Amino acid sequence: MKYLDEYRDPAAAQVLLDEIRRVSTRCWTLMEVCGGQTHSLLRHGIAAELQGTVELIHGPGCPVCVTDQADIDFACQLAKRSDVMLTSFGDMLRVPGSQGSLLDARTRGGQVRIVYSPLDAVELARRQPEKQVVFFAVGFETTAPATALAVKQAAQYQLDNFSLIVSHVRVQPAMESLVESPDHRVQAFLAAGHVCTVMGYQSYDRFVARYQLPVIVTGFEPLDLLQGILAGIRQLEAGEAWLENCYSRAVQVAGNQSARDLVQEVYQVSDCRWRGFGLIASGGLSLREPWLRFDARARFAECGLPVILNSACRSFDVMTGQLKPPECPHFGKQCTPETPLGAPMVSSEGACAAYFRYAGV
Amino acid sequence: MKYLDEYRDPAAAQVLLDEIRRVSTRCWTLMEVCGGQTHSLLRHGIAAELQGTVELIHGPGCPVCVTDQADIDFACQLAKRSDVMLTSFGDMLRVPGSQGSLLDARTRGGQVRIVYSPLDAVELARRQPEKQVVFFAVGFETTAPATALAVKQAAQYQLDNFSLIVSHVRVQPAMESLVESPDHRVQAFLAAGHVCTVMGYQSYDRFVARYQLPVIVTGFEPLDLLQGILAGIRQLEAGEAWLENCYSRAVQVAGNQSARDLVQEVYQVSDCRWRGFGLIASGGLSLREPWLRFDARARFAECGLPVILNSACRSFDVMTGQLKPPECPHFGKQCTPETPLGAPMVSSEGACAAYFRYAGV
Amino acid sequence: MCLGIPGQLVRWVEREGIFSQAEIEFDGVRRVVHMACVTEAEVGDYILVHAGIAINRIDAREAERIFETLAEWGDDEGWHESLPEGGEHES
Amino acid sequence: MCLGIPGQLVRWVEREGIFSQAEIEFDGVRRVVHMACVTEAEVGDYILVHAGIAINRIDAREAERIFETLAEWGDDEGWHESLPEGGEHES
Amino acid sequence: MENHQQIMTSSWQLNCPIQIPAETDCVTLAHGEGGRLSRKLIQERIISVLKNESLETAGDAARLPRVEGPLALTTDSFVVSPLFFPGGDIGSLAIYGTVNDLAVSGARPLWLTLSLIIEEGFPLLILDRVLQSLAEAALSTAVKIVAGDTKVVPRGTVDGLFINTAGVGELTEPVPPGPACLREGDELVVSGPIGQHGIAVLAAREQLQFDPLPHSDCGSLLKAVALLRGALGDRICCLRDATRGGVAAVLQEWAESSGLTLSIDERCVPVSSGVKGMSELLGLDPLHIANEGTMLIAVRQGAGPAAVSVLQTLSKTAEARVIGSVKARGVAAVTVKRTLGPEQPLHDPLGSPLPRIC
Amino acid sequence: MENHQQIMTSSWQLNCPIQIPAETDCVTLAHGEGGRLSRKLIQERIISVLKNESLETAGDAARLPRVEGPLALTTDSFVVSPLFFPGGDIGSLAIYGTVNDLAVSGARPLWLTLSLIIEEGFPLLILDRVLQSLAEAALSTAVKIVAGDTKVVPRGTVDGLFINTAGVGELTEPVPPGPACLREGDELVVSGPIGQHGIAVLAAREQLQFDPLPHSDCGSLLKAVALLRGALGDRICCLRDATRGGVAAVLQEWAESSGLTLSIDERCVPVSSGVKGMSELLGLDPLHIANEGTMLIAVRQGAGPAAVSVLQTLSKTAEARVIGSVKARGVAAVTVKRTLGPEQPLHDPLGSPLPRIC
Ligand code: SF4
Ligand code: SF4
Ligand SMILES: [Mg+2]
Ligand SMILES: [Mg+2]
Ligand SMILES: [Mg+2]
Ligand SMILES: [Mg+2]
Ligand SMILES: [Mg+2]
Ligand SMILES: [Mg+2]
């Protein structure tokens, strides 16, 4: 496929690998922010090739992993109501809340349906006016334009049977909270390419200036990742820290203005509980006033549930790069994809799942 | 089984048969009012044995057969609503309305459930408060106490999710309408035993006096039927016409006062459309004022449907004794239990079905 | 019409009002039947049951009549002279 | 995170407002994608699609850069002297 | 969680005697999708209970030794609701049903395949119980389950659990020739009281609240058939387990195959008192009600009493009776004598009998 | 009646290319209850389409001739949703699935049993269509359906139609010994492009609105297996149709059976362009996606190219490729080489892959 296959070319990758090895005088520590990058690094054998040359640590960039358990519990509660059809991306189905996952809720009789797009959920609501269709809106800024568009379409169609559980999170506040921690080890960031496709990367100017850490906007294919790693190491070797875009075929400096306008119109920035992190100031999105009628929390106010947190999981440490998944005492023992203790083991993007799959146990 | 098996004794039956043959000087025409009697006469071989001695013609006594198509259509409509569980006796399921039977409605997605007793439907309503449980209340006066009791229990339990489609019919007005017809051939009636168990038989005094026809209260087992037939023939041979009770182990003159009170409290006599007959004055029951909140017609007022009558079926003639089922031009041809043109072919008590089953085609 | 089956009352479950119930045995199987209309029955009585409710007690005395009559006919060479009443008479 | 796949715009279905849509081809299969955020694309352009909506056009010129760089490295014996920029620079 | 538990158990009628703990494990879609969980389910819950070599080494198909005689092959799907009923369950039924079909066809049952279709959310404890019962029935009839398949389907697309078994047997001489060989004078024998299975399942499913619940006759006919064939040899015309449609359906099929009239006397047909009571109450005819361990046998003229006395030596068939005979084709294909008069045609029911009140 | 029609068709996904007239006849419970309607359904809709003697004369079991060689026995239930998908339907699938299981086990397929579980309300026209497709598949693979069973279950207790087939075959020498015989150096061959069935069904079921819909590879492997066995003889170690769990699941099972590591190169595995595009878009790995007419073959060292060139003479397997080999047991049971570096463990999926966006 054009714009995919050529970025997986082994010979080209080998050239970049060699160059990374050549320029590295020591083993730098880079954090790839996005779970998709983590998977690609492992899947394509890059992490293994770079062992000893670069230390790659995994960032908080899996929206499924950081979705608050209380939101999952709420979604499960709604799914069990006979009048509700709960829709979400396939990713969310196996992530455990405090009382099981959405897949468990379906196994116990709840109605849960996978959609490819939030707009498909709007279509379901149009076709089934007797059902309350609830879309569980997880995802970073990349996904927010799609759910914002869904809200606007639902409003245009005057649907009163469509609502959202908004669990959108914002990636940059999480990066900030991470580097504010005194014991963080990150020396450079590979910023999440598709978030930047939507949001651009101007907002990292202040971040770079304040923390003096290189930030490289990076894509997802092997060549993209290697290019991002190489750029980061060059900055580090040169003792520099600036903002660099290594994913220029998909990312412009101001991002996608229409998409940003859409997000801006429907959502506002708000504080947000991140699973494994706790409350992050400005860490999420919530619906603005005119769209509150599409908020599932308001529509089904009676369904709130207390949260039971699972304290055994070390996901905070894993997602802040303190701990590699195999170093977690539960990894591969009590915690496997069949019996996950935490979200990073269950999401297809989670770092623990990536290690479990690709690194072999 | 006590009070069943001894009344099926072949030797005793033979004695009665012989006696009937002995006393008959000509072939009298008796109508057994009740479909249960029709089936028993055929099933136990009595009709065959008496061929040439007595002509037995079949009366309108199958409540399933005479239930108005409009009521069936209404029941089918309700069954298809997702919030309704339609309950009825097994007998009703195969009877065709103008758009198919309840079994068809279920095949097309409607929720239809067989109950043994109307009181079981009340229990279902108690256990499933999220469903509207509708009981399709067919039957003669025998069944009315059970459905009246169901209404009273539902009121006591304060159920707002239980209602009835009342299609109860009264047997005596139908007998009257039948003998009012100038071309009727009935010389004596075997009155329906279990209706009399509830209602007694005082009300036949006037009937006998007016029409000068013997009326014999008759049970359902072979000896009961033979005894009733014998009694009728004796009256006819003696040129008499009076009211006689040949089912005295189950029927008292005033019937069952508690059961009558119950019926009286919940229902009032009303005009009623009988399938195959048309409107019969005082031919049915309807709920009295204080119980109208249990009327499914009121609760689901928007579900009414126009009636399409099937004009090919000769059920009126069959049920008034004008036509033996095999004489109907459709019998066994277009009209079989699989493809019934009329209710008498489909109800397990219907005269056409009885002939189809027991008399062989 | 109106399938009515006799069974024997083996136990009262509840004797009051519209919820009164008793256990009735039908040739080896028992079922709890609504008794609101036959409140005066006693254990051992045979009850006629229709659609889950009792509609009458079986009158054991009356139930014998036909057999007594038949027995008479059988005993009596000239039974057909003294024709038995098939049932009680109400004019 | 945020699986974004490039596909080629083969046909506009609707070009107006929040309901605008186009048919996008991904290696042999096509799907109608919501285009509200990429209204300026033309037939033949490659579009980055995420969760059923277009989030950007692929910049064909920028896409070549890495290969040009690699080609230069390959041509030039002393390529490691003239280190290429990995990407554009924003300070 | 009370509501939760209710949702879980309300969608099919288990009628299972064991209490399900609220936290019990359930079958999930992943159990049926060919990965680790699938293999775990099959290894730990199925093969371990049904243990035998062929099943353990089976890849796509079981490899079996050669068979001397000609073969018999049969299949049945079991969709009974509720899964547990007095006298049996879907597991034992799935074995006995197929074993009986082979036995009445004149074959020695050898191997069975077992295919499970399980609804997502089905409790594993209940599955274990079904498999245990199935394994016991297989052991008692000495058949081996040599190949299997397990599918898990999404909630709402199957009612709890369906089971299919297919069976291979070796035909042993003399193979009963079948209903086409019937001739006038042949005698009809039923191996025991009829209608028990159908009534037991109906009472349990419709929650008719009868007590004691009638017991199904669900069980193996292997021994009875073996004894009978040993004693009567080629005087046996045909045998048939009287399942769906009851004795009436078997009579109907035999009458059609032979072109003759099959005639029975209702008063000779054994009916247990519970079945009799419930049939009267619900307006049903035991001749139309299903059996799962009772068969009809046609034997040559005069051999009826011998068949009965052989069967009566086994407790399961102690109430065997001659119930009728084969006659020249009369008005009807099947006739029944009841209280009085000439024989009545025995009607072929349209669908399963529904309980009725009038 | 519009609402009516909607209720009727909404409860299962037919995806059937023919338009169902509103007044079409449906399967009713009575069709499954052993009476007249049952016999009519079986005679007129099933036997007439599948016509062969055994089925017509079958009572409880089919009587079949003796078989010379040892036997193979297999079963599968087919629960695919939707019933019709591009490239096949549940009917053809039920034949090819079982025929393929016999073929890859080294057997010549002889006889099949056919068991239908039908939901009340299922349109007869659709049933006819399925049976027609099934009959054609049986004809094309020269297997006979000799015994059957039909159950109709109440509305809501099954999703339209499930089919079980069980198959009997005669093993022919040399029987491929199976994965336990694998040794280092043996080569792994895939018979064609992978993932087509799973992607076709997923796209049709979830109504993902892709166009053109990818086609399933649903079809018979009989010819390919026969050619291959003829050409390679005992150089074939084992064969397996890569159904549920895809190629990855077969590799995993073979690695477990042999105790060795099976190692493949992703870039050698044929994937059609439609499957590739959809897999990328939905975040799925074709190695985990089901096939229904594509097999994995293990052959002795050096025999891979011969296997491929034999297979390439058939159009169905024209894209056969050597994809890997057997090695001493390393870190992982199954490994895959992708873009760079050492081999990656190929993970065994937990349940079927779900489409994902992140
Ligand atoms: S291995 Fe499991 S318990 Fe440990 S951090 Fe990962 S998800 Fe949490
Ligand atoms: S045979 Fe059919 S058409 Fe004729 S009267 Fe009876 S029910 Fe009606
Ligand atoms: Mg296989
Ligand atoms: Mg069978
Ligand atoms: Mg069978
Ligand atoms: Mg299988
Ligand atoms: Mg269910
Ligand atoms: Mg059988």
Ligand SMILES: [Mg+2]
């Ligand atoms: Mg198989």
Ligand SMILES: [Mg+2]
């Ligand atoms: Mg298979």
Ligand SMILES: [Mg+2]
């Ligand atoms: Mg069968």
Ligand SMILES: [Mg+2]
């Ligand atoms: Mg369904």
